[in-house]
Amino acid sequence: MSLRNAVLAALLDGAASGYDLAKAFDASVANFWTCTPQQLYRELDRMADEGLVEARTVEQERRPTKRMFTLTPAGLEALTAFTARQHRPTAIRDDLLVAVLAADVGDTEAVKASIRERRQWAEAKVARYERLRDRLLDGRTEEEFLATADRVGPYLALLRGLSFERDNVRWCARSLTVLERRGARLDASG
Amino acid sequence: MSLRNAVLAALLDGAASGYDLAKAFDASVANFWTCTPQQLYRELDRMADEGLVEARTVEQERRPTKRMFTLTPAGLEALTAFTARQHRPTAIRDDLLVAVLAADVGDTEAVKASIRERRQWAEAKVARYERLRDRLLDGRTEEEFLATADRVGPYLALLRGLSFERDNVRWCARSLTVLERRGARLDASG
DNA sequence: CCCGAATACTCAACTTGTTGACTAGGTCAG
DNA sequence: CTGACCTAGTCAACAAGTTGAGTATTCGGG
Structure with a gap:
């Protein structure tokens, strides 16, 4: 459930494709949440189903078609609700x-x-x-x-x-x- | 696969029951590996099946019967093999x-x-x-x-x-x- | 004498996270 | 002009971790 929130938070910086996120994660969210591309794509699909993000398919010239995701109001609300919750401490797990x-x-x-x-x-x-x-x-x-x-x-x-x-x-x-x-x-x- | 190694390492301190480990974890291994009792019991069963630990059932006077686990030579070998492997860096995931x-x-x-x-x-x-x-x-x-x-x-x-x-x-x-x-x-x- | 906590588990269902293989065109260096 | 890497994904299977409930006894406090 928390990869979801990390994705929502990452989308605060603007629209992104799954592929973008997979790499952008490395530059921001990866400090405290890593994941594989597969996890991202799966989660993004689910979030789109639930209306937390909106997906627009973007055809490109010399590149594969991609889907750009943006936060919906519902997504922003879910993120706010998340920030209002309590968060359990974690161990290092290394x-x-x-x-x-x-x-x-x-x-x-x-x-x-x-x-x-x-x-x-x-x-x-x-x-x-x-x-x-x-x-x-x-x-x-x-x-x-x-x-x-x-x-x-x-x-x-x-x-x-x-x-x-x-x-x-x-x-x-x-x-x-x-x-x-x-x-x-x-x-x-x- | 790594809870397994944490358990093996914890058993270096001597025999323990699943219940012991569930709490002892908190005092040693929990610095870097947390888990629920269920996870421990399940993993201990598997490890016993694979011969990495030995389980002895111990009847007690006024308490439920427990199973004490000890490292086997195979378990020690597995742990040594684990220490020889490379370990990927982790993020905080909080x-x-x-x-x-x-x-x-x-x-x-x-x-x-x-x-x-x-x-x-x-x-x-x-x-x-x-x-x-x-x-x-x-x-x-x-x-x-x-x-x-x-x-x-x-x-x-x-x-x-x-x-x-x-x-x-x-x-x-x-x-x-x-x-x-x-x-x-x-x-x-x- | 009853309630709750501790001991010592078991079973089942679920969610997350990981791994590997596959598709398919584009770009760039040698 | 070929082979390797980049973009942008998909599908399937599995391993790991979480959650909740249930069992049965014992001990201590009020």
Whole structure:
């Protein structure tokens, strides 16, 4: 039910095709909601059936026909109702953490490699988010932006994604030093 | 497939019943993997079928009969194989963030209330994790613990949960001030 | 002595999320 | 001029996660 709300929120930025959303998600909503194209198409169909979005088929010159989706008043209402509801806290739900939990018993070297890889990925994500932030700010200071912008929600959501990934980087670095020091110690003693 | 690995990792701490796990999860694995009791029972049955865990039925005096599960060598092997695999990064996947994304358009007051509630919840979680950490450290400094402990994985995973919730608290506070200042400004101007 | 909570599950139905294969033209680099 | 990637989807099947109800006993509080 919540992919639905993420889609509604994404459509606040204007009309989009399923294909657009599949990629645009990556630049905005993906901070906190990922999905595959299939999920999007399915959900968009359902939402169209229920009148939350309107689909217009658009024929194109040298490209496949696409369907553009826009929010309907009913969709906006559903989104507002959603924002008025309570939201349950979530956990991180990350395979890497499960692997770290078992790192001492399992393949420690492989886990260390995974952490290194994750750190790099998170650093890339941080850089990406920072570019997005700069684009949103568009030369203004944060102060100015917050005073003048139409909507601050997307900025706040972006900040959460940014600090999450920064935190990931820090944690990866810390975990690596711990596991490496430990490896050295175990080598020396046993 | 990953609840499975979380269960295997949880069983590293010793035998447990489904019911135990349903609660113990909250104290260790829940940092990064939540589930309902039903999911656990179902998964445990499957794992028993596949020989990853062994179930012993234990009759009790004044309580319902329970089944205690222990890791089998095959289970340990499966867990090791899991730690050797690559793990995909995850997003936060939090309804509250979707609501914040649409906060300007939706019910802003309700979203602010949700953020306040979430902040409190996260603070409670931080306190809980800190108690757990103290119990793990058991009077030792972190340095000492890392040098002497059998397994450091659970500690590292705990640290990730802890910093995640601290980050949540900070973000909630920040978002609240932004939304409140904005509310005041909008009231004054229009 | 009764009510509610805790222990320890089971069964069934449902919604979400994932995976893989398929269609079919357009564009661009080598 | 060919092969790989991009656009813009569709269909089907499955795995994972959620929700709600039901069972049967025991313990503690008022």
